[in-house]
Amino acid sequence: MRQNLAVRNLKAKPVRTGILILLTALLSLMICGGTLLVASMRSGLASLEARLGADIMVVPYEAKTKSNLENIVLQGNPGYFYMPVERYEKIASLDGIAQISAQFYLASASSGCCSIPVQIIGFDPETDFTITPWIRRSYAKQLQTGDIVVGNDLNAFVGDTLQFYGVNCHVAAKLDKTGTYYDSAVFTSVETIRQLIASSLEKGMNDFSDIDPQSVVSTVLINVAEGYSTEEVMNDINIHVKKVKAVQTKEMISGISASLKGTSDLIGVLIVVVWGLGVVILLLAFSMSVNERKREFAALRVIGASQRNLASLVMQEAVLSGLAGAVCGTVIAVMGITAFHTAIEEQLGLPFLMPSLGKQMLTSIISIAAVLVAGTAAAAVSAYRISRIDTALILRGEQ
């Protein structure tokens, strides 16, 4: 019955209960939503790091201006640049290189020759160490000439045929979501992309009209050998190989890391402010709710409720309304982020990858627990005060 009385009390005051639920919902929305947002940006960044997957990226000198490079490599605006393969060979001969592989870029045009406008990235299956491990997760076989693998966001499916510069390509696999621009890119082996580059030249649709597709690369990815520092190898390349620029991939994504930090700090501050205010309002709300019912609590004492009974009644009301609010807020946060994550991603301009369902659940449960702790702590003050009331004195007062 005492459990029931708490429910009855909540039902009897729908407005007051509604405000309590709304408040706790706001708290859980903030903490769950904020945590999921930050976690999604973090895993987006981690995923980008993994896709870059190399210590050093070498690009032709012409592409070195950071904005150009970032545009293509980080933001995924379709683009391309080339350098002679000799530079790759020169780099490969230097000391301190554990893994090295070239990549080949081509952007498909938005009309005419091509099914869709995308960034096409070619890799060399013999040496590649960044893209292959990731493709393996969706496609175990060797890519044949003419095979392509598409990013998760592309509207193409295994078995489809896509046309680029008049060449028919067969979709062999679709990749897992990464939350980065790689989700809207197309991957293929070096032979295939060379065909595509050649075809784009034939059609006069490539900005670099005087290249030989067989003897160019776009970027060179390097993992540094043990015993060498990244700076050392990077400087070595910049000194010994002409007309290239070696950059640390960590540095390339430092801009993204910085804005991620800025955004997550902002979210953190917002959570602290809303929680600070929310807990104060909850304190007041419980205190008011208990004060206006002083006489009822005194009546319960007369009937034989103990001090503990009164405190537990207040706590039950707090837990019930807190639980309802916390669950609502959490559900809204998870559903909201799931439904609008593309829009959020565009708004933030950061790689965005929702955590796994398990992690979402865990975050929700922790958020609900945190709101319950805050709500019950705020109610505990009133519960303690009401348990100590002077029953006789209250009964003397005017009703």
Place this chain on the structure above:
Amino acid sequence: MNVTTKQLTKEFPRKSGGSNRFTALQPLDFTLESGKLTVLMGRSGSGKSTLLNLLAGLMHPTAGTVMVGETDLYAMPDRELSAFRNQHISVIPQGQTAIYSLNVLENVLLPITLNGTAGTSEIAYAKQLLEQLGIAELADVQPSELSGGELRRMAIARAFVRRPEIILADEPTADLDDENTKIVFESLKSAAHNGAAVLMVTHENGAEQYADRLCVMKSGVLTDAEE
């Protein structure tokens, strides 16, 4: 069960502050006997409610003891004292004491449902009490819709519902008409004659005729009225 006080005393700090204390109940040796309706009269402010609250275990005495049967009320921790009050002592306090989220019948049954569930016979008895007090048709109504007199009768029914051994009523007929006053007096009297120890504080003229024992409180001193 009898309720017996030994040197029971209550002092309050003066409202004006200072170290000045004022004695609302002078040291009192008194027995509230079972099977009897004891009527307590006296001027407002003489200490009647103070004594009643002390007997109910609702107000810690400055000195002295209250024994209910073999039990020393104020020697128990709050939890035991509350449970003891719930089982043995019914109080009809001054003023309104409704729980507004429950309907009238649920309010009446609350002493039982506080720590358990009401059985069919208990529910039937609660309805019978409402019937006796003339508010049977209000069983499903919320207290906010009741008049002062109806609320009071609800509180009286609630005090009777556990068939308590001790009933302490503080001006139970304050907002009742003559007819209902008579009903309340008679039910208190019959509870006493069924074995309960009943104390009724009242101003009502005519209450004397129901009394098995008539006491008067004057400035914190209780005396038996001379016949």
